[in-house]
Amino acid sequence: MVHWSAEEKQLITSVWAKVNVEECGAEALARLLIVYPWTQRFFSDFGNLSSPTAIIGNPKVRAHGKKVLTSFGEAIKNLDNLKGTYSKLSELHCDKLHVDPENFRLLGDILVIVLASHLGRDFTPVCQFAWQKLMGVVAHALAHKYH
Amino acid sequence: MVLSAADKSNVKGVFAKIGGQAEEYGADALERMFVTYPQTKTYFPHFDLGKGSAQVKGHGKKVAAALVEAVNNIDDLAGALSKLSDLHAQKLRVDPVNFKLLGQCFLVVVATRNPSLLTPEVHASLDKFLCAVGTVLTAKYR
Numbered sequence: 001m002v003h004w005s006a007e008e009k010q011l012i013t014s015v016w017a018k019v020n021v022e023e024c025g026a027e028a029l030a031r032l033l034i035v036y037p038w039t040q041r042f043f044s045d046f047g048n049l050s051s052p053t054a055i056i057g058n059p060k061v062r063a064h065g066k067k068v069l070t071s072f073g074e075a076i077k078n079l080d081n082l083k084g085t086y087s088k089l090s091e092l093h094c095d096k097l098h099v100d101p102e103n104f105r106l107l108g109d110i111l112v113i114v115l116a117s118h119l120g121r122d123f124t125p126v127c128q129f130a131w132q133k134l135m136g137v138v139a140h141a142l143a144h145k146y147h
Numbered sequence: 148m149v150l151s152a153a154d155k156s157n158v159k160g161v162f163a164k165i166g167g168q169a170e171e172y173g174a175d176a177l178e179r180m181f182v183t184y185p186q187t188k189t190y191f192p193h194f195d196l197g198k199g200s201a202q203v204k205g206h207g208k209k210v211a212a213a214l215v216e217a218v219n220n221i222d223d224l225a226g227a228l229s230k231l232s233d234l235h236a237q238k239l240r241v242d243p244v245n246f247k248l249l250g251q252c253f254l255v256v257v258a259t260r261n262p263s264l265l266t267p268e269v270h271a272s273l274d275k276f277l278c279a280v281g282t283v284l285t286a287k288y289r
Contacts, residue, residue, distance in 0.1 A: 030267060031267050031270060034267040034268070034270070034271050035267070035270055035271040035274050052267050052268050052271075055267075056267065109251055112251070112255060113251075113254050113255055113258050113265070113270065114258075116255045116258035116259045116262075117258035117259070117262035117265055118262070119259070120259050120260070120262065121259055121260075123255070123258075123259050125178055125179045125182035125183060126182060128179055128182070128183045128252075128255060129182050129183045132183050132184070
């Protein structure tokens with residue numbers, strides 16, 4: 001089980017309090033599809049992904065980004081049981097969605113950059129440490145039920 | 148992975164905007180890397196890695212200068228970084244995975260200091276560029 005220090009938990013929750021889930025989620029997913037275009041393979045039914053402008057304006061991308069980030073909110077409330085929290089989602093990503101777990105790592109890195117751009121200097125090195133740790137643990141939990 | 152004309156233009160634009168602050172960005176990125184990914188400290192047992200370390204600042208300046216040199220010779224990264232590539236292969240032997248970590252931290256620094264500069268398109272180009280630099284630096288490893 002992952003150990004979270006009191007400081008790490010505080011850094012995570014204090015940053016999260018400043019996050020606009022809909023905006024950041026949409027931006028993170030859009031950037032994932034733009035920066036790592038091969039990730040578009042999972043979204044062939046999302047319509048127009050032909051350019052960065054199309055991706056950013058795509059309502060399905062926005063909606064799905066919001067969904068993904070909303071689930072992060074759940075993770076943050078359950079830092080001491082991420083495997084349990086993500087058990088069903090893990091099965092879904094393996095059995096139905098067939099997503100290579102490497103993609104969770106890519107999205108995690110993108111999300112950190114989005115948070116950094118919104119928080120500026122408030123996103124201190126120790127903040128980044130806590131959040132990259134969280135991204136790693138979430139990715140691990142989402143991959144945990146893969147077989 | 149090939150840098151398109153647009154990528155090159157985006158990357159040059161970033162470094163033109165950063166200008167003389169490149170050294171600070173380099174130092175910032177290194178500091179973040181040591182804090183965010185503590186395992187990277189294993190390559191610097193001879194450094195004082197405490198906050199505000201002059202050695203880290205100095206090394207960040209070196210890293211930034213190399214990136215600037217790379218940007219100024221973006222059409223021939225292998226040529227521009229050849230000596231550094233030899234150094235990393237023969238002497239430093241930093242595991243290739245760590246270049247991605249430093250790259251991530253550099254992007255975070257740009258995001259924190261100049262978020263409007265890091266549009267999604269520029270983000271993509273800069274990420275590609277940093278990957279290309281890492282690839283060149285590890286190209287002669289074996």
